[in-house]
Amino acid sequence: MTSIISARGVSKHFASQQVLHDIDLEVRSGEILGLLGPSGAGKSTLVKQFAGLEVPSSGQNVVMGHKMPSLHVMQQIGYMAQADALYSELTAKENLDFFAALYKLSKKQRRRRIAEVLAIVNLQEHANKLVSSYSGGMKRRLSLAAALLHEPELLILDEPTVGIDPVLRKQIWQTFHDLKQAGKTIIVTTHVMDEAEKCDRLGMIRDGKLIALGTPNALLQQTETASIEEAFLAYGGA
């Protein structure tokens, strides 16, 4: 399987604080890669670099054969940040229409895709409501919809299911698997252990270091533990 992302010796420090330590990571094309770790571990900084929003202090990230940041590659990435980046004065539809225009989707494409992504996140009935009247979970879903609009090859989702109820979370994970079937690559950060098990491969991050990488089963076997949580502790404690 070919790599869609290669992080090579990536380190990052802000002022005197070291956020990422010499990370080497290959993300395979068409997989769902979970990045698991406590908050402040450096997950967001790493995925922001993949999305082209940050640059490493040393090392480099190559995405789809281009060194990041590259505007050409960014056209093919769907990024969803931890904060819901939405315009609350606008309706859900107007938000999506604006984001779609940023990726130069034609009017016809926009209309089709907006309907599709709204259906995926189950917000069709609320399409014409102002985002300011949305609940936290609805905003999260709309943010996800915005990231899917331009049918990106690579989806980078920073804690996509925070504040979403279990039923809907299950639906959203089903969507991720559907997208994977369609050949897309997905990177998901999370600190929820049961979500981690649903990923094809899992990277464990702690204090800016990639402490383990493998399929959930392999990680469990290596550490001879019964749950991801115990496995994480085993790696972290070692």
Add this chain to the structure above:
Amino acid sequence: MRVTALVTRIIKQLIRDKRTLGLLILAPILVLTMLHLVFNGGDYKPKIGLVNIPEPLAQQFASEGAQLFYYDDADEAQQDMEKLQLDGYIALQEAKPHLTLEGSDPVKNGAVLKWLQQSLAPLTQATSSLPNLQADITYQHGSADMSQFDYFGPVLLGFFVFFFVFLIAGVSFLRERTTGTLERLLSSPLRRWEIVVGYVLGFGIFATLQATVISAYAIYVLGMLMEGQFIYLLFTILALAFTALSVGILLSTFASNELQMMQFIPVVVVPQVFFSGLFNLETISQWLSWIAPFTPLYYAANALRSIMVRGSGWEAIYLDLLILLGFSLIMIVLNIWALRKYRKI
């Protein structure tokens, strides 16, 4: 096309935000109206006491322009003045009129002195053999009945446009950063210049609307002196608005919340008034006066006065306008550069 999307979005957002839109247009109108009423109120009539002034002289003191009170005793007048019922009184000392002023309010002092000068003028004329010294006065610009409001007006017009556009554009851009939407924009292939240009154009449309409405209101409703062409006035206000816009967006980069944006007002906005011509620049301390050429309002006020008071046209204002546009251009370039902080390309 991406810039168009950005512009449309900004317009939609502002139209939904009725209160901000109101602030942009109604607030300057309200303040200008109040200033108009404050400055164009009737002239102050000083209250003056006359103590034992003999009849021929008393007749000279025209009762017009002042409220006169007659006293037999200087002490009584003194007491009334201390009770602030009089602004001053005139008594004879060694056969010459002597004026005592209450003195704590310069405006009242001025009014008393002006009145005294006017009433004594015919007197000096009659008693001296000199020919009439009162010269005929011609006003090259303005007129004798040009009010303070007419002189302040152009500066205030510029100031309010600068103030409100600066604040609203700055806060909007700040919000884009604090709510994470700026990061969202930068995660798309949108170029940095497209963001800045989109913002300048989007708010430029509202600035145009604001400039037109406020200028028309000041001139046609409040009757502010307007000798020149409205179109020149509009160009000047617009050039100033674009400067305010780009300065506001740039400074928002250095603020981490709305309150910090407000903190720029006393530092960046208010001092510009000092160099806008409301105060005579030649009398400002040299320690300070060198700042004037670096403040956009200095050029805008200069051009506005040329148009409104002197009725000048293009040839008198084009340099000021070019400098204002130069300001905006520099700020726009700095803005695009400042966005590097959030994305390197």
